[in-house]
Structure formats: structure tokens, C-alpha cells
Amino acid sequence: MPGATSPGEDNLFDLREFRLPDGRELLLYGRAPHVGEARESLPPAPASGGAHLRWHPLRREWVAYAGARQGRTFLPSAASCPLCPAAEGRLGEIPFERFEIAVFENRFPAFSGGALPVGLPGVETAPAQGRCEVVVFSDDHHAGLGTLCEDRLALLLEVWGARVKVLGETYPYVFPFENRGEEIGVTLHHPHGQIYAFPFVPAHARRAAEAQAEAPVIERLLRDAGNLVIEETEAAVALVPPFAVYPYEIWIAPRRRVPGPQALDDAERQAMAGLLGRAIRRLDGLFGTPMPYILTVQCAPKGFEATFHMTIDIRPFRRDAGKLKYLAGVEQGTGVFLADVLPEDAAVRLRAVPLENAP
């Protein structure tokens, strides 16, 4: 497997680029060299053709169809985890003994080329020419954002930034995120996130970006946060937004308006890394059990770089010990969120979580 090393310009990490046997790209990011290449790798990914977009005329949004994803890996045992180091004698996506952060093209992408469907009169369709990447946070199957060291989280912010920068040259909207927990359908437990590079700007992202172009929403939020702040430094803030849609929702924002992680400076990255790790530990400690959550990195869509203020948004799925927050009829049918927990109460409780107690 040929590899090329390029020291990241202005970066503190090395980037090593490889091609998997089926042609997918694999990128290793780290502060130390990666060693121990595997002799065997996973068989080539199945053909992922048939992915395409269909226009929903009432939602006024594209819907992404990818039939091949029904066969994706579902809750494998730790012994056959495809994200663990493959050189330890198992087949896997990452054919090395040790690595820090790995990025590769998703084996079961929601976006991929393919012929458009025929025989659908009156339905507007389009190619799903995007890109779906997997970001593996660690070679340790049992790690997580709450247990990784601050330097690794800072590296993750660098990796997000690097990918947003590269993918943003081709795609109008790049969306890094992490789903964590079986409760929200996560099928692989190895600590990882994903990056979707969209072939269009989703209406949701456009709406948020337009709002920020009209008014400095995040700057005002930081200015007025007061008792909603969970923790803050000179460079960044973790808070519960006063209009949170989820119980114990946390946003992490740099104080300076930057359009995405690619524009953070070292101090901001380090501050956000610390706030991020401790935010997850607070959520894990809140009910004494790992918190299922969705983490999204909100970056500027193309054309909105000058006015967009990036945030990392964490939506926790537990509203109480043993009780999950669901999106049911009202949320899904009308888009209006019903919240049980007042943001100002959530901030009090999150501040009070003893960090050493996180499971």
C-alpha cells in the first residue's frame, strides 16, 4: 500500500496518505509516525451505486437515497471491530498496528455516484455527488471524547479543520459530526465520527447562515450568556443556549468569530479541546452512565464565511436517569421542539457535575 507523508503546513501534525485496495482514500493524522503495516485487509467494499437525491416538494429539501446502506455493519463484537488496528491480526479498515486519528472514505456511503432512477414521473432527482468520510478518534476501542487526552482532542480539531478546508474546495457544505450510543442507532462502538461533504447546502444550514449574516447571533449569545455558561476561558466558552432544543444541550464556541475549525488558532483549539472533553465528562457524569449524544460541528456553508461563527453543538439524548428524549410527532411533524428542562436549570446541574466522577 503506497503512502505519502506530507508535513502539514502550519500544522503540528503529520499527514500520511494511502489508498485502500478498493481505491478508497485513507489518511492518518498524528504527532508521531505510524508503524506496523498489515499484510491483509478487508475485501473491497460492495458497489455503492444507486445513490441519488430526490426533491421533497413539501419539505423543500433533498432526500438522500442509498439502498446499499441497508447492508452496513451492524453492532459487531469488539473482536471483529472494523475500526480497530487491523495489524493486530484481524481484518479492518485501518491496516496499522497503532495510529492516532484516521480518516477514510465510508465503505457504505450515503452519497456516491450512480445512475438516476427512471420511471418516477413528476419527481425531481439529482446525483448524490458528495463524499462521506469516517474519522476514527483513537486506536483504543474503549476510548471516547471524554477520556482522550486534551492533545488528542486538539488534534481532532485540527483534523476537522484540515478536512473542512480540503473538502470545502469541492463541496458547498462540509459537516463533521459524531453519533454516540446505541440509543441513537450507532452501529459501531469504536470511538469515531463522520464527515459528510454535501453536494448542496441543506436548508437548515442555509437558514442558520442567513440568520448570522443578518445579525451576529453567536456573538450576542456569548455576550449575554451569564448564568448559562458552564465553563469559559479567554479563548472559548461552553454554555447551554437559552433556546436549547435538547435537555442539557451544550454549545462550545470560540470567542472570536471564525467560520470553522480550519480558522482556529492554537490557543482557541487548545481551549476548545479542553472544554469539549470536560463537556462530555459532565454529560457522562450527569446520570452516572455514558450519555448518548449527537455532536455536530457547525461550519459556514460556501459563501457565508465572512459572517458565520462556528460552534460545536452537543445534543444529549437522556432527559433523566433512564429516560431518553425522543423526537416524536410534534418535533417530526411540525419541526417545533418540546423541551422539559429549562436551559438555565441545565447549566446549574452541568456546572455541578464533579468531573472526577464521570464513568
Place this chain on the structure above:
Amino acid sequence: MPGATSPGEDNLFDLREFRLPDGRELLLYGRAPHVGEARESLPPAPASGGAHLRWHPLRREWVAYAGARQGRTFLPSAASCPLCPAAEGRLGEIPFERFEIAVFENRFPAFSGGALPVGLPGVETAPAQGRCEVVVFSDDHHAGLGTLCEDRLALLLEVWGARVKVLGETYPYVFPFENRGEEIGVTLHHPHGQIYAFPFVPAHARRAAEAQAEAPVIERLLRDAGNLVIEETEAAVALVPPFAVYPYEIWIAPRRRVPGPQALDDAERQAMAGLLGRAIRRLDGLFGTPMPYILTVQCAPKGFEATFHMTIDIRPFRRDAGKLKYLAGVEQGTGVFLADVLPEDAAVRLRAVPLENAP
């Protein structure tokens, strides 16, 4: 408990109106008289103050806060079900021995009056002056839309219509729906739905209504449905929309453009009742286990009555035997739905479900 009977004008049902001891309204709808009043009833509902709306400046939508809802009834045993007939010797919401369909004000409403919060600089707030009703479909704890007879489902359509008509005089958007299944957070298993009368038109509903005002989206859908039709009659159609966001999603529409169930004629109501019951039985039969789903009745928001074409939309939560469909990072973070199952394949499978096999 004083009651007043008013034979519904133009309707085939009787309506009997009562006040519960705490002042909430209870309405019984049926084709036969209701008998057997209970001597005892539930203690008054807890004060539900503090509900209010906060404007989300990036979603550009209200978020509804109702802290008192955290204490709502959570998975009671069948023996203490608050929706079963209370006159059978238990405490409950409906103090009669037998009833057909009951509607009452929710004990734990998401919308209710109350003082606005203070100390939230920069946050736009508003009173949550809406109304939340519970609609109990049957006095049989173990019934469901898939097992109730067609006449009961036709009565349910009449009840939805009657409530949409009455509530629509005060509120700009009325939203009947059913959440079914623990998998989506349903806390009471007795067959029931809800009606939310909103103090504003949610952006989602406005978008769909504006789209229909610009083009006859649903009429075109019915015209072009072809192999997406599951079942049809002269008056109504059940189909999988070609832009479905959920696997095995089903829409039921009258052929005639009407703004809501209040405007259906007898033939349409009877046809839709039959299609609805069989749609649920198909979903239950698909994987041989009761299907968790969200059912929403899409009615015209105020001002869009002339161009809106009502539908009943069913979003099933199982994408395969033992696998649920979750709304995770992409759906929640961008609003874009990822679909594994092609609508045209879903229609084939739904048509093929033997209806007598439904569990």
C-alpha cells in the same frame, strides 16, 4: 359531573361534554350513549405554569418549554392505566364504564398559560397559549388503529374533523397525531393520539402550505403515483410518496382536495378509514411485530384552506426486522433525511403483506 349532550349537526355521532374536577374539558364522542359514571376521579392535575416559547434565532422557529412535563406518567402498568375506563374501579381520566372515543385536555400540557421567564437578556419569549388534547381511540387497552373496526376509524376521522374545526376558530394551526410504540418514547400504551392547537403556524407547516399554494403538489402526486400506490378506492388513495423520508412511509389522501378531516364527506371518510386500518395492519405484518410509528394528520394552517390538500402521513420506525430508523447527526444537524429503502420497493413489499397475518 354535569354533562351536556349535543347531537352533532350533520354528524352521525353524539357529543357529550363534561368538566373534570380540575376544570379540564372531557368530550365523549360515539354512536351509542355512554353509561356508568364513576364516583371517584383522579386528583386535580398539578399546576402546569411556566410553559412558554423561546425564539431560536438560527432555526428561526419557536421552542416550547414546559418544565412540569418532566413529571408526566411514565409507562404505567395496564392495571393503573389512566386512559382505561375509570368506573371499572380504578382512578383514571375518563370516569365512565364504557366509551367509544374520548377527548380531554392533557394533564401535562406542552402549551399552557404562565408568567414569562425573566433574566434572559437577548432571548425573545412569548406565552405558550395553545391547547393540548388527548384523543382516546377506544376503551379497550389492547386495541389499536390496526384492530379497531372501520366504523370506529371513521368516527375517529369525524372526531379529528370536529376538533380541527372548533380549535381552528381560535388557533392558527391544529395538529392531530399519534405516537405509537415504546421505541419512540410512548409512555402510555392505551390506544390514543393527541391534538396540539398551536398559537403560531410552525415553519414546517407554513413551508408545506406555501408549496401547495404555488402548485397542486398532492394532486400531482396522486396523478403520478403509479406503482407507488398500495391500495386505492374511488374516494381515496394509500401510497408511498416517491420522496419518502422514512422506510415504508405511507400517506393516505382523499382524491378531492380538502383542507382537513372536517371537510371530508361520508364516502371519503369511510374510504380513508378502511385504508388507514389496513395500512397499519400492513406495517404490523411487514416484520411480524407491531410497528412503532408516528401518524400525523396534515391540515391547512389558517389562511391556506383554499389550496391545501390534507393527508394522513405515517412514519414507521422500523427499517428492517430488529432495526430501527433513527434520526441521528445528519437528519438532526442538517435536516436532510438519509433513506435506505427505495419508495418503489417499499410499495411492492407493503402491497404483498397478507393482511390476515398482522399480529
